[in-house]
Amino acid sequence: MLRDKAVTGMQLTLIIAALLILSSIGYAMGRRRAVAAGRGGALRLHSRPSYHGAYVALWCALPSLLLLVLWSIAEPRLAEWLLIARLPDSIRALDPDRLGLLVLDVKNLAVGNIVSREIDPALQAAAEGYNRFLTLSTAAMVVVAISIGVVGAARAIRGVSPAFRARNQVEKVARNIMLAASIIAVLTTVGIVLSLLFEALRFFDQVPFFDFLFGTRWSPQTALRADQVGASGEFGAVPLFAGTLLITVIAMCVATPVGLFSAIYMSEYAGPRFRATAKPMLEILAGVPTVVYGFFAALTVAPFVRGVGESIGLSVASESALAAGGVMGIMIIPFISSLSDDVMNAVPQSLRDGAYALGATKSETIRQVIFPAALPGIVGGMLLAVSRAIGETMIVVMAAGLAANLTANPLEAVTTVTVQIVTLLVGDQEFDSAKTLAAFALGLVLFTATLALNVVALYVVRKYREKYD
Amino acid sequence: MQTATLTDVTVNAGHLGGVVKLRGASAAKMTARDVNVYYGEAQALRQVDLDIGEKRITALIGPSGCGKSTFLRCLNRMNDVIEGCRVTGRIEMDGEDIYDTALDVVRLRARVGMVFQKPNPFPKSIFDNIAYGPRIHGFANHKNDLDEIVQTSLERAGLWLEVKDRLAAPGTGLSGGQQQRLCIARAIAVDPDVILMDEPCSALDPIATAKIEELMDELRTSLTIVIVTHSMQQAARVSQHTAFFHLGSLIECGDTDEIFTNPQDERTQGYITGRFG
Numbered sequence A: 001m002l003r004d005k006a007v008t009g010m011q012l013t014l015i016i017a018a019l020l021i022l023s024s025i026g027y028a029m030g031r032r033r034a035v036a037a038g039r040g041g042a043l044r045l046h047s048r049p050s051y052h053g054a055y056v057a058l059w060c061a062l063p064s065l066l067l068l069v070l071w072s073i074a075e076p077r078l079a080e081w082l083l084i085a086r087l088p089d090s091i092r093a094l095d096p097d098r099l100g101l102l103v104l105d106v107k108n109l110a111v112g113n114i115v116s117r118e119i120d121p122a123l124q125a126a127a128e129g130y131n132r133f134l135t136l137s138t139a140a141m142v143v144v145a146i147s148i149g150v151v152g153a154a155r156a157i158r159g160v161s162p163a164f165r166a167r168n169q170v171e172k173v174a175r176n177i178m179l180a181a182s183i184i185a186v187l188t189t190v191g192i193v194l195s196l197l198f199e200a201l202r203f204f205d206q207v208p209f210f211d212f213l214f215g216t217r218w219s220p221q222t223a224l225r226a227d228q229v230g231a232s233g234e235f236g237a238v239p240l241f242a243g244t245l246l247i248t249v250i251a252m253c254v255a256t257p258v259g260l261f262s263a264i265y266m267s268e269y270a271g272p273r274f275r276a277t278a279k280p281m282l283e284i285l286a287g288v289p290t291v292v293y294g295f296f297a298a299l300t301v302a303p304f305v306r307g308v309g310e311s312i313g314l315s316v317a318s319e320s321a322l323a324a325g326g327v328m329g330i331m332i333i334p335f336i337s338s339l340s341d342d343v344m345n346a347v348p349q350s351l352r353d354g355a356y357a358l359g360a361t362k363s364e365t366i367r368q369v370i371f372p373a374a375l376p377g378i379v380g381g382m383l384l385a386v387s388r389a390i391g392e393t394m395i396v397v398m399a400a401g402l403a404a405n406l407t408a409n410p411l412e413a414v415t416t417v418t419v420q421i422v423t424l425l426v427g428d429q430e431f432d433s434a435k436t437l438a439a440f441a442l443g444l445v446l447f448t449a450t451l452a453l454n455v456v457a458l459y460v461v462r463k464y465r466e467k468y469d
Numbered sequence B: 001m002q003t004a005t006l007t008d009v010t011v012n013a014g015h016l017g018g019v020v021k022l023r024g025a026s027a028a029k030m031t032a033r034d035v036n037v038y039y040g041e042a043q044a045l046r047q048v049d050l051d052i053g054e055k056r057i058t059a060l061i062g063p064s065g066c067g068k069s070t071f072l073r074c075l076n077r078m079n080d081v082i083e084g085c086r087v088t089g090r091i092e093m094d095g096e097d098i099y100d101t102a103l104d105v106v107r108l109r110a111r112v113g114m115v116f117q118k119p120n121p122f123p124k125s126i127f128d129n130i131a132y133g134p135r136i137h138g139f140a141n142h143k144n145d146l147d148e149i150v151q152t153s154l155e156r157a158g159l160w161l162e163v164k165d166r167l168a169a170p171g172t173g174l175s176g177g178q179q180q181r182l183c184i185a186r187a188i189a190v191d192p193d194v195i196l197m198d199e200p201c202s203a204l205d206p207i208a209t210a211k212i213e214e215l216m217d218e219l220r221t222s223l224t225i226v227i228v229t230h231s232m233q234q235a236a237r238v239s240q241h242t243a244f245f246h247l248g249s250l251i252e253c254g255d256t257d258e259i260f261t262n263p264q265d266e267r268t269q270g271y272i273t274g275r276f277g
Ligand SMILES: Nc1ncnc2c1ncn2[C@@H]1O[C@H](COP(=O)(O)OP(=O)(O)O)[C@@H](O)[C@H]1O
Pocket: B039, B044, B062, B063, B064, B065, B066, B067, B068, B069, B070, B071, B082
């Protein structure tokens, strides 16, 4: 399997390289021709020669690249369809699952991998046919792609003339490439959301929607055998929501004051030199890998919290929401401080002057004029920080534990939505068990929550923008 | 931020001989003697001596960059908030040194208000814009007092009729001319003795400008106004005294009529007749 992929990957790279070389030749030729046309003709060139060159290059590369994409999508399907069509009737009559396994075996056989059954001549023949088709198809693809490139380039070169508006054509192509890129991005998002939705719906076939949303017990073990003890898992997600909320609140309690005050200090009090060094240093906090925060929380902060708690007679779990939330708070400080600093800097100096000229002191000016004016932007930054906190996994896995306790006590272990998604999917899973599908339902909830937060944040920030420009 | 420091406060009698006395001036509300201002190393004002007549409008004119705004900001110590700015010399208001270290700059700015070139209402409601000053200085103990201050300030600024039905609307939603009158009302609301205006009409259309000029004429009965303007006509229309600055020095000052009809210095003559500037 691996060897096979490497080869096709290599072939693809070679073809693309060939196309690139071809189109650079096309570019040079188109350019040269345009220069010649401009010199000889009575008309002035509409577009500069480089645009003519680019036009030729695009005609050379784009259609064949498009073909390559379509071909690589269609090829495996076609090959499989042919493979099945050529199998003996007795085999084709098998039920779809077993047929699928058999087809897999044939493919493995074709590339020389280990096969899970005895090789009979029919299978051998099918594998050879499959191989032959693939070789043929690849060769055909190379030939067709290169010739399309050549034909396209030749056509475009013939079209070069002083009056030809190559510049506008290139512009149009550029626009469409951007459009295609954004459509891909949007479609991917839509695809992810839809797959989340459909898998979640499958989950809700097995577990009632309201039991999931309002149930207070979470123990997602489903049985391997129907007669096992505790055979049916419980999927009440409230403890997870509560844990997420608790940790997020703790994180925001740490991040909001520190972030906000450091932003105020940086934008209103600190000199430019301090600001120029302190701001990037704060921003580094957001760049530290979360796994580093995780072991910092688990190995340093959690024992410290436990030690302090015990010395004043409190019982603290060795994995506590407080440790995880606190460390997460440190991590999201820059979301608040950096954004707030930016928006407070964007408050026009004229407003500060206006307040000072009325006899306001510096701190009055900050509290009563600058802060309210910057508030929408600050709220936007805080919402971003919240959605980051909700989505954070690693710190919680390492420092807050896995126990789905329904508690508001920050000294106990809790777990969050993201952590449970991880634990549901780690290890070998059946793809249609409630346990696995629960991850999709949780993912959907998470997605909805962060989407809502982001929409609110965007709305708030947009409103702020309208006020000043 | 660096506080402006006052080093040479000694004004000797010999130097006072050089002070340009305002001809026919009333009592001086503010006096500036020997004022030098530096931005870092660069000197923006040199040896400025000027009296600001009480309940008069004094116009500061001169080409761009000659130091008019700088001088204006000396009068309410707004230069304090500019990094690297240093003021020397002596400026008095009612005989009291405003650069005295014992003086509370916050009280000074309540007595010497300022209106800027670009209207700068706070992003708050019209009411809160006006009420801001009285609130921070504790002028109004009751809601009723505050309502009254807001209303009288808006009336004195000639804006009351236009906004009385929408006091809760944001101040930034008004037109440019209305915003500038709102800023004047905001300055009036703390009941200052002096109002400094730095090119208050340069962002406004002629009709809004006429309204502000009218307003200034009314305000003159109760307070002292210093206005920086680039418009000779405006200076001639509204002011009683005019001071001409050039390259950081005060060249000439006196009654507006005198300055415009019979300037003593040829640079003044050149500027007001439009030969340079
Ligand atoms: N904040 C500042 N920092 C440095 N130099 C300044 C600053 N403000 C004004 N200046 C300089 O001081 C001089 C006088 O400026 P200003 O008082 O604004 O002139 P005017 O208001 O008459 O046009 C100018 O040369 C200007 O460049």
